[in-house]
Every structure is written in structure tokens, then in C-alpha cells.
Amino acid sequence: MNLFKYFREEIVAALGRLAEAGTLPGGLDTAKVTAEPPREEAHGDVATNAAMVLSKGAGLKPRDLAELLAAELRAHPAVVAVEVAGPGFINLRLAESFWAERLADVLKAGTNWGDGEPKGHRVNVEFVSANPTGPMHIGHARGAVVGDALASLLAKAGFDVTREYYINDAGAQVDVLARSAFLRYREALGEAIGDIPEGLYPGEYLKPVGEALAKAHGAAFKDSPEAEWLPAFRHYAVDAMMGMIREDLAALGVKHDVFTSERALVEAGRVDAALAFLEARDEIYTGVLEPPKGKVLDDWEPRPQVLFRATRFGDDVDRPLKKSDGSYTYFASDIAYHQDKFGRGFPDMIDIWGADHGGYVKRMQAAVRAVTEGQGSLDVKLCQMVNLLKGGQPYKMSKRAGTFVTLRDLVEAVGKDVVRFIMLTRKNDAHLDFDLDKVLEQSRDNPVFYVQYAHARCHSVLRHAADMWPTAPISGPALAAAPLARLTDPAELGLIKLLAGWPRLVESAAEAHEPHRVAFMLYDLAAAFHGLWNKGKDEARLRFLLEDDPDLSLARLALVRAVASVIASGLAVFGVEPVEEMR
């Protein structure tokens, strides 16, 4: 339960009662009424702006309306105090028993606490979509993690999520891949190939591909013209690269539900169909584009092109769909791809792109509007660069020096959980520093450690409790029945309030498509827990386990268990394994 949603409904209901009694005019628009946690703790637990946003319609001064509503809200059993403050805020303070009940809710729900109601609403998250021409590098890691965590977050919030990967296997770059593989094939047959020519992929990872092709075909294509071997080699190489990419993703703990091939779309005529669809609606014409200003293009010459009327849908200029040789642009097949996703039952699409593709957002959104006739929506999350550092200094990657370059190497160096967590500690569109030393540091300014440590400490307490009272019921559901009313210290109540706010955070982070908020919530929760722990150092009576007071200890164990459970639940959104012991 999102308690703020609950109180918003209670406030609206109270307004309804006032209207019924004739105190307020009927039919007030309550859409702008909010119930939120106040920033200042001193302002209570729930604050509403109702009096301020409704005063005009009600014909009352905000503070007068606030007093009326406050009187009505005082009757609520969970409310112990109501204050009218500032320009007309109404602040509610909630009973300790109310918080005890929320703690029991957390314990009963376990890691399902915070789950949204199933919405029966499908969302497609497309991410990674790295070109199938080589292993994943560090630049891909952020998009992979952000997409995967966003998908998990949406799933937790109650959406029916599909994780999708778009394989760009139709462009010129896969032909280059095929030629590169062909070279390795000749090499595997014993030919001296010398340096890899400019324009081909030089990576060693293509050697096994060449060897496999040599094994399969022998010398059959050794001296054949390109047309004879290219499609087969391309097919094999793309498959091999995708296999490698899937392994890289698996190392990072990422798994897609659907892989869609661009080539398959093209061969099935989907691009033709999409263009015909637009043609029929007069969204396509042949025209000449202006050269971009302020940028020197020596080879620019105006020429007629097949253009999409993107300007009709909010883009700055109309966009080309065909190259001068008559083949489709990337944009054209991407239109078909998004129309395909829409047709598969995803009106809501999210794409995760690198920030260098930022210039394509408008045109893609324009195309989605056109091709779904306004029924589909596309949100694009752009992931900024990751700056790799070591000890605060830029980390130069070099193959020769043995410093790593691939995603796999990064994961092997620091672990997948560290990579995943750190990638989510910034907004997707902000630059991110990834310090190879800091992320392994055991200190407060390493959020991964700090959060994991809080979780491990919780379990340490639970282990101690099991030693002290071997028969005590300390499972989550059992602890829901503990005497929770005995938790009265402000630090304890503060912790419960954080736990109780988890559903609201899940909901708003999911709605905003911002998984990084979970990282900050986890950090705050860990800080509050460590704070309470430290208080126990100074004040012995605040320790979790008191041999002479098993009842109170049980209540505190309930709190500890709940903290562990919410941390675990947040880490689950990130795909990070919560640890029970630090080593």
C-alpha cells in the first residue's frame, strides 16, 4: 500500500463529506490535490495542498478552508495531530500504531513489499542493441544495466514488461564483418594475411570464426568472388557475434526476452509496408534538403530524396528514408521496427540509446506518432558516457599494456554486482565516473559497499538472535506478530517511515522511468540503519538485542528483518545479489 495515495483518497473523501454537508460547494476539481511527505520532519508525516489549490473554487481563503478540512481529518483514527501551516498546508501526524501496522505489512509481504498492483499494461524496453560486430565494450554496459533495471522496476510497479534487443544485421557494417571473417578464414587455411587492411575489423575475436568457417567449408571459397560467400559468411559471423554478446550480457546478469533481426524485418517486407503505410497517409514525398548551416560539407550537393514529413510531427526537418543508391536508410528500417513493436501489442515503448544518438530522438518519436497514428508513445532514455578512473585519475585503456577494454574484463575485475550498482548511481543523462579503486573500497562513499554492509549487518543481528534465543520466531511473517508498539525511539520510527515509503518510491521512479532513484533510496535507508546501529553504541538500551528484554528485542528484530527485506527488494530491482556477510 502506498500510504500517501491512501491519505489522498481520505482527503478527497473528507472534502466530499464537507460538500455533502453544504459547507463546501459541490463538484470541486480535486485533480491537483496531493498528499506528500513534507520535506521538514517537523511538519509531520503527510502534508496536503488541498486548501491552497481548492480555495478559489470553494470561495474561501486557503487557511479558512484548511481549518474546515483539518477538523474533518482529525477524526481519522490514524491521525493524532493536524496542523494548518504556512500559506495553507495541512500537516497530518500519524499514530505510532499506524507505523507499527506498516512495519507488519512489510514483514508479511517480504520482498514483495512495494510491488504495484498488476496494471494489465504492456511495456517494451529495448536496450543494448549493440551492433553484432564484436564483443561488448564498457560503453555498452551502462545502457545494458539501465535498461535491465528499468525493466525490473517497471515489472515491480505492476507493468507487463518485455526486454528486447534489436539486431542491426542489415547494414553495411555486417558486410564488413563478413569480409573480416573471410580474411580470418583465409588465415585459418594457412594463408599469410599480414596486417588487417584499413576498414576491416582487426579484432582477434574473429579468429575462431575464421577457423570454424575453414572447418565447415574447407578451401571451397578461398578464391571465390565475394558474392558467392558473403551471405553465408555474414550469417555465420553475425550468429557468432550475437553468441558472444549474449555471453557478455549473461556475465552482467542481463537477459532479453526477444531478439528482433533487422534483416528479417527487411526480408519480410516490413520496411516496404511501413513506407507504404506512410505513403498512403501522404507523409512521404521526394524533395531536396537544405545543407546544415555552420558546418562545412565539401561534398554537399543538393539532390532529391525520399523524405518523411517529420516536421508534421514535431521534428525540425524532414528526414531521408532512402540513400542515393535507392536502399533504405537506417531510419527507414527503424520506423518499420517500431511499427512492428506497436503491432505486437506495445503502445508504450522505451528505447535506451547512447547519448551520441540524441539527435535521432525527435525524428524517431515523430515517426512513432505517424506510424501508430498517435496511438503509440516512445520514450528514449539517453545514456551518457562513463569515465573510467583509477584512484581518481583517468584510466587509459590499452590492449598492449594489458589494461582491459571489454565489458567482460570489467566484470571480471570488479564483479557484476558492483558494475550494475554503480551504473545506476547517476541519472542516465549525466556523465558517470567509474573509479576502479573506489568501487572496491570499504567506506561510506562507496554506495555499493555501504548498502551491502547494511544488509549484512541486519543478517548478523539475526544470526546473533538465533544464538541467543534458539526457539524465537524470527522469520519475516512471524515477526509481524512481534510487539511492534514498543518501537518508539525517533530513530526507529524514522526507519519504519522510510520502509513505509518504499511503495511510493517504486511507483514514482517507475512512472518517471528513473531507476537511479532506487539507488538513492537504498543509500538513505542504509544510512538510517547504520545511524541507529551507531546509536546503540552510545546508548546500550537502543541495541537491537537485549538479553533482559526478549519482547523488545523481538520488535527490534522485526525492524531489522524489514530493513534487510527492503534492501534486498531494492537490490533485486538492480539485479544485485544482497550479501549476508561481508568478507
Add this chain to the structure above:
RNA sequence: GCAGCCGUAGCUCAGCUGGAUAGAGCGCUGCCCUCCGAAGGCAGAGGUCGUAGGUUCGAAUCCUACCGGUUGCGCCA
């Protein structure tokens, strides 16, 4: 030239889709840390939220114009 993103404490960044006295970590300063649950704790200083206008009960948040940084800008994906 145009477009997207960014501009908040000395540094790195949050700021809950418009709320009340703008927060955290690092760094700095000062105390505390012989024992439970090592990988520290507590407190303090530090801000005209890039600038200037606008919208309204109320703006770091929305709009406009500038300034600075960044990423892009037909036949690459």
C-alpha cells in the same frame, strides 16, 4: 547556424514531475572512539540553485532570451 542534454556547497552529485528554512558523500574545522556488532561516530562552517525577465498564492523545478559546457546535424548505424 540549428537541435538535444547539462549548469545546485571547494569537488562529485541528489532534490520525490510547482510547495514551507535547498540535501548527501568527499574535502575542511572541532570533539569522541580500552568493551559488544572492525572496515569509525557526533557536531560545525560552507549556497544570490549559470544570468536576466515571465507565469501564480508559491519556482532549483514550468516558459522566454542570453552565457558556459557537451553531444549530434543527407546518402553511417
